[in-house]
Amino acid sequence: MSEDKATLWDCIVIGGGAAGLSAALTLGRGRRTTLLIDAARQSNLVTTGIGGLLGHDRRSPAEYYAAGQRELAAYPAVETRRAEVIDGAGNDDETFTVTCGDGRRERARSLILATGMDYRHPPVPGLADRWGDSVFHCPFCHGWEVADRPMAVLAQGAVGVHGALNLRAWSDRVTLVTNGGELTAQQRERLAAGGVAWDERPIAALDGPGTELRTVVFADGDELAVGALLVKTTLLQRSSLAKDLGASLIEPDEMLSVEAIRVDAMCRTDVPGLYAAGDAATTVPPSVAAAVASGHLAGASAVVSLATA
Template sequence: MNDSIVIGAGAAGLSAGLTLARARRDTLIIDAGAQSNLAATGIGGLLGHDRRPPAEYYAAGRAELAAYPSIEIRHGEAVSVTRGEDDVFTVALADGRHERARTLILATGMEYRHPRLPGLGERWGTSVFHCPFCHGWEMRDRPMGVLATSAVGVHGALNLRAWTRTITLLTNGAELTGAQRDLLSAGGVAWDPRPIAALDGPGTSLETVTFHDGDPLPVTALLVKAVLYQRSPLATGLGVTLTPPDEMLSVEAITVDPMCRTAIPGLFAAGDAATSVPPSMAAAVASGYLAGASAAVRIAAGY
């Protein structure tokens, strides 16, 4: 029997594991790999690790945890979780094994769903990105585009003025209201409603956005509104509450309190998957610490 099981070994899961390791709690971390930010060339805004490649960061985190005897990191996939009448969680793994723990931390991350446009997927995390605070510095002073509609697009385009003054809001066929056009004009932001055909450029670089009609637009960086959904069905299988995606953040997240506790005793959630965390590495590390500390306190109290 483990004191805790952490599902997910991204920034939040490894941070939770470190906190539990230092509390001398027997903890199994299950790592299916394929963290959502591995496509990025570097981490933006994580103090001490700014612009470090994500894969290098995760390898360093696993190496740190290896020094603690109470921690095991196992590559595998959790396919289901149940909570028994004794309040113990049982995790079924894809290899047929079952592991039990007094507490469970879901750090399973999110699936980023972006518009299906030719040329977008292969540039995701490089010249096409979701978070300006994570990638804006590297793309500064270039001609940028924003692919979004309605108030989200207007807000995103105006926000980009901190990084560049050449900005075009691309609505991909959707129209803006007169008030929205007035806001963009006042902020010095252009807009183009034409339906997009493709993103073009060498390799993962972006040079132009082409349309189904008319001339292409020079754009070397593109901010895209993506909707974040749970990568794993484990949370819904346990009956946790999910918040519906809202207009601005567009996140389908597990509802937690400020200490990363769900409404199910002994179940915690951290990282992008939880409501308390905006999608960033820095926030994920902090929430992983809180989830790990909360789990350790529950274990110490005899749960």
Template sequence: MNNEWDCIIVGGGAAGLSAALVLGRARRRTLVLDDGDQSNLAAHGIGGLLGHDGRPPAELYAAGRAELAEYPNVTFRSVQATAAKADGPGFVVELADGGHEHTRRILLATGMQYRPPQVPGLEELWGGSAFHCPFCHGWEVRDQPLAVLADGDRAVHMALMLKSWTDDIVVLSNGTAPENDLLAAAGIAVDDRQVSEFRSEGGVLAEVRFADGEALPRRGVLVAAVLHQRSHLAAHLGVTFAPASPVAADAIVVDAFQRTTVPGVFAAGDVSVQMPQVAAAVASGSLAAAAVVQSLLADDVGLPVPPWPAPDAQQHWNEHYGQRDRVWSGRVNLRLSEVVETLAPGRALDLGCGEGGDAIWLASRGWSVVATDVSHVALERAAADAGELLSQIDFQHHDLEVSFPDGEFDLVSAQFLHSKIPLDRARVLKRAAAAVAPGGLLVIVDHGEAPPWSNHRHVEFPGAEEVVGSLDLDDSWVRVQVGPVEREATGPDGQPGHLIDNVMVLRRTR
């Protein structure tokens, strides 16, 4: 008996059920895993889905499961998928009930979690007179007095979009009023007072209350909600996430065929945020399933298909650094400073230097530094920040899997050299060890676990002993420090957090 599925779909919402229907009709052994709780279940109805306009989401999902029951090769199971990983040419998916399933392909349709601002009274209105998509809910509040809860450029965009449904719009900016002539020209008011509460009557928004005690009558509010992955499976599988945007913190990168950057893993629906809408999710699920079928036929009978998209590390990191003026603090990494502060200056190599905080600090202490990164954006920013110390720093562009700096160094530093893009990290670190001069130090600092503000909180990072073991070092090396160290830190947006660093300091004796 064949115990391997052709495809496991994780998620039984609009995208997952749509994909399962296509796979079922293509006679592919398909398992749909769903633990319920789709994000749009709170909505009164689905807006803009042909043939189902206004239908409650729960009814649509029940009807979809009933349709799938007609296809004997599709199995639906109400259970959570807790982990997934590569297993030979396929994958193994672990389940909350203790079981596991093997599959040739995985389709992630787990949906996203909508995180609107935490304002009293907003949660109970969510999916009704408080909504995130005017195409889904604008018709139901047409010609009524509406508000937009957002700030900056997103407030301008959302407010102008809402003009298709009403002429009575007020932007609620909570003290950060957007300066834009387009709003005034469109007759859209801006109220920058602090919102304290949304008050409802009969389950419908009645008024917006401000901190000064005054109220603004409104019948609906379009809310800037940031989408976050509802499941950690994508991170487990190592797919690439797009840089954070005002709409989504961690959307999965897919190509035109809904393929992620991990061969064999597809994604559909809100997880890749083409457009967070049921109709779009249905379409992407159908497309993803068709691509799954073709990829299976490519394996089985040689059907010609486009090559799997290879992730572009340089593009990814350029986008990462380009999303804001500064990503990191500009300060030296704490563990590096602790190791180096008592050392005599020499020649240093900084791998994955980012915006140059470590390299600039080393140069300020008399070190001659070669600093590398794959991102031109980061290197240009680092060179600009170096000022007069630039004469002591050689910033070099390297994809470390492809090229590596020449020479030997008294100090080789790899600080948090983790990557969302697949990276042969063991090979890179072996080259780092080979670049250490006799008497020099190799300093590797890793995450012991993901920071609390990270999108990869469920990723398991290798331990310090595992990393050192992967270097295959001979007896010319001495372990100075190998193990976890705890500290308190502040995240990129000011969030406090308790961190665990794996610190590895190794000295080459000859």
């Protein structure tokens, strides 16, 4: 559909992951005309299963998203479109216009950003090949599948200590590897008291067959036998839309390292009519379960605002 000034959506949802689908479902049930635009680049598509999502535990992400799309098809107010939104702007009449990569433009009374995050991990050779399998960023999402293997945590400082101590719930053989970062005496004491080993040597690579992790290879040639690796990861906005539309961002901190869109308890940004949900607006460790909840809140918030405007 080319830009049609007669078409004014109640809401456009950008992103068809767990948060976007949840928001669109809530809007559809609220009988609000909704356009869901999805570029199909969900970060968890590389994983074999979603961990910890009630009713869908260990289901493949692709199957989960397909089921969500089928559910949306039952609501005539909701239309879905495969495209990438490359630009967004607010209009003088308090509506929004978004532009897709194919040149199509759409207008709406409200927008929900469920655009996800760009997961940045250390550039260690062999890490990306195992990402989402034996190498992961969330023990609650992946810890069960690798439980009782010897594990390592790749991080530095207080973040690394915290992660290594927490990982003991899934393994009694945990090592903190800092890739050249030095721990303080107090941090070493905490690790020792918790039964966690540590190694501060630089890392050359991760090794193992396929996506399986067998060893951490240090720069001096020594190896540490491990079956899983928890990695400190930085999450940055995948899309520039939040900035383009004037929404505020929360700067990454040392512990969480998430560049989140700032929202209130009902997923409203500081721009009227603009909402954000899912990983893009998370201030807690991201998960599909949390994304579903925030998507519902964003959708409900938009429905109420549209009804009372």
